[in-house]
Amino acid sequence: MGDVLAGFHAAWEFESDSVLIRYERGIRTPKLFQSLGERRIPLAALEGVTLTPGRRGTVVLRAEPRPGADPLIEAAAGQLKEAYDPYRLVLPAERETLAEYYADELRALLTESGPADRHLVAPPSGPLQFKAYDGKAYFDGSSVRFRWFWTGASSAKWKAGDQNFPVADLNGIEWRSPEVLEGHLRLVPRDSASERPAPPDQDPAAVVFGLGYGPVHESLPFAAAVLAAVRAKRPEAAVPIAAPAVAGRRDPAEIAERIRHLGELHQAGLVTDEEFSSKKAELLAEL
Structure with missing residues (x-):
């Protein structure tokens, strides 16, 4: 079709074999959309289109992805709020006729339905790291690493030590x-x-979230990228984001991040002056 339909927070560009969704970066745009930037959805990944009345003088055009076609939707497992649904396009009610035209045109191009046997939508390209409550998670395309925070992680996680999980083992x-x-x-x-897995706060294979830690727009794209790599079973094809640290030494960026987090706890009164100085010296010694 080659046309563009712009709505609130996003615009859909209709092509012969896909729909390119570009998300706005405005202050009112959900952070998840801003994190995603844009996504190309192959028509083979869709099985339906609906147009329904929205709230406050709007209509909602929604594409229905096939189960298993999109790693982001698979990772979310039905937990996304309606406002965060990346397949919804909200438009003013006066554009209903135009939206109905595009919905009919798109329906005519859809030929697939039912579960997909593989991911058809590319996984999010980032973020590839985020801060949880008890540690920080990193993904370089071939392995996932958890680095525990001194004050947030449970004793079970500290005893287990920082973790590294090759995708091939997941x-x-x-x-x-x-x-x-x-x-x-x-x-x-x-x-x-x-x-039977241990509770997440005791499981070295899990990071837990808290207020301001692991928000949807950071943790969900991360989870989707890991899931896509696991499903592909080809970790060697992933593109790493950084060279590995020298053996026996920590990445200076990681040390700086942990010191910064320790400083936040110190300023909040959760860590004493003595604890702050002692732990900072330990971290600097790892460089």
Whole structure:
């Protein structure tokens, strides 16, 4: 079709084999959309289109993705609020006729339905790191690393030490929205199918969320990128974002981040002067 339909927070560009969704970066645009930037949705990844009345003089055009076609939707597992749905386009009611035209044109091009046997939508390109309540998570395309925070992590996680999980050793992920109680991101190792996992705050394969830690727009794209790599089973094809640190030494950026976090706790009165000085010296010694 080659046409563009602009709505609130996003614009859809209709092409012969896909829909390119470009999200705005305005202050009122949901942060998840801003994080995604733009997404190309192949028509083979869609199985339906609806047009329904919206709130306050609007109409809503929504494309229905096929189950299993989009790693972001698969990782979200039905937990996204309506306002965060990346497949919704909200338009003024006076554009209903135009929206109906595009909906009919798009429906005529859809030929697939039912679960997809692989991901058809490209995973988010970032962020590839985010801060949870008890640690920081990193993903370089081939492995996931958890670095525990001194004050936030449980004793079980400190005893286990910082973790590294090659994608080839994972069977999947479990994401629980930070906007509900006990949100977390848990990695599911391939050899743990018959084991009952520990609570997320005690599980070295999980990071837990809290107020301001692991927000949706950071943790969900991260989870989707990891899930896509696991499903592809080809970690060697992923593009790393940074060279590995020299053996026996920590990445200076990681040390700086942990010192900054320690400083925040110190300023908030959660860490004493003596604890702050002692832990800062330990971290600097790792450089």
